[in-house]
Amino acid sequence: MKKLCLLLMVFIFALPLNAQDTTEPETTPEAETTEADPEPLTLTVFVDSALIRELPTEESEFIGSTFENDVLIAVGRNADGTWFQVRRPFRDTPAGWISRELVAYGFAPGELPITDFTTGVIGEAAVLDSGVAAFVLTEAALRDAPSLNGNRVGVVPIMVTIPIYERSPDNLWFFVNYLGDTGWVAEFLVRPVGDLTAVPISAQFPGTVVDLPIIPPEVQLAQVNRLRGYIIPLRDLADTQANFWSLVISREVVPCAPPAGNFPFYAWTQADLFELPELRRYVTRLETATTDLNDAVAIMQGCGVFTDEQVSSAFANAVNASVIYNAVLNNLDFLEEEVIR
Numbered sequence: 001m002k003k004l005c006l007l008l009m010v011f012i013f014a015l016p017l018n019a020q021d022t023t024e025p026e027t028t029p030e031a032e033t034t035e036a037d038p039e040p041l042t043l044t045v046f047v048d049s050a051l052i053r054e055l056p057t058e059e060s061e062f063i064g065s066t067f068e069n070d071v072l073i074a075v076g077r078n079a080d081g082t083w084f085q086v087r088r089p090f091r092d093t094p095a096g097w098i099s100r101e102l103v104a105y106g107f108a109p110g111e112l113p114i115t116d117f118t119t120g121v122i123g124e125a126a127v128l129d130s131g132v133a134a135f136v137l138t139e140a141a142l143r144d145a146p147s148l149n150g151n152r153v154g155v156v157p158i159m160v161t162i163p164i165y166e167r168s169p170d171n172l173w174f175f176v177n178y179l180g181d182t183g184w185v186a187e188f189l190v191r192p193v194g195d196l197t198a199v200p201i202s203a204q205f206p207g208t209v210v211d212l213p214i215i216p217p218e219v220q221l222a223q224v225n226r227l228r229g230y231i232i233p234l235r236d237l238a239d240t241q242a243n244f245w246s247l248v249i250s251r252e253v254v255p256c257a258p259p260a261g262n263f264p265f266y267a268w269t270q271a272d273l274f275e276l277p278e279l280r281r282y283v284t285r286l287e288t289a290t291t292d293l294n295d296a297v298a299i300m301q302g303c304g305v306f307t308d309e310q311v312s313s314a315f316a317n318a319v320n321a322s323v324i325y326n327a328v329l330n331n332l333d334f335l336e337e338e339v340i341r
Helices: 004-021 029-033 216-251 270-274 279-300 309-338
Strands: 042-046 050-052 064-067 071-076 083-087 096-099 103-107 133-136 138-145 152-156 161-167 173-178 181-186 189-191
Touching: 064 096, 152 173, 152 181, 216 270, 216 279, 216 309, 270 279, 279 309
Parallel strands: none
Antiparallel strands: 042 071, 042 103, 050 064, 050 096, 071 083, 083 096, 133 161, 133 189, 138 152, 138 181, 161 173, 173 181
């Protein structure tokens, strides 16, 4: 009898377990379709220590600190992209603001949303986040019209990130806002970040239909080769100058046979820009290189004994010119491959 009772108890307790095991697990469609969160944009502190501030300005109260090699997550930027709003890993709320100059990062500041629209703004126009930004490659004139003939209404410094509100039909001019001052900047002075097709064409171009003619490959290649023809002799001369000044630095006695110098800047017209739009990106850099080369040659004109300051300056100018010339030549190689395809 005891054995029978024991078997019945085992059977009774086993029933719920067996029933539970055969039940199909419930599925939630939401869990199946949920997309993975995007990768966070991270920063790494590269100074010994840095302050995290309440607002994106050096005068703001500091509310925290961080140290070398600390990793922070960027969640926003200020009106000109010179400060990042950050949070610490595994935290949901922002910790504050840190200067761009104190961190290393591998993304474009324009990828971040603007999260402070007022700090540092001095102009009258309200800053708005259009979702498309311009990273300024070199100091740029802010003009009242989309033309080089437009009046200057301000200057935008290098390496700031500002919102783009409108564009010209050919995307050669952008209407932007720099800390409350609005105006037009030339495309060759900036690098757009975001989808330009989402930016409206300015009302200054009513009823415009963008119908740009196609430039034949042979025309573009002719422009590329003409530019190469200008650069290569100057690059070779810059290398010669760098070698000369390197020997002088080493206290070698070398023949001094200075070239004429005063080399002109690359000559271009609006037609050249139309046939090779990339030329806009090269002109300013080439002018810098040619100026440096001319300076190095000018010092060499006074053959004899040079001061250490003259030698150091001439060597640095020659090397810098060579680096720029080679960089543009490399870009032309890539461009030629694209044109030929």
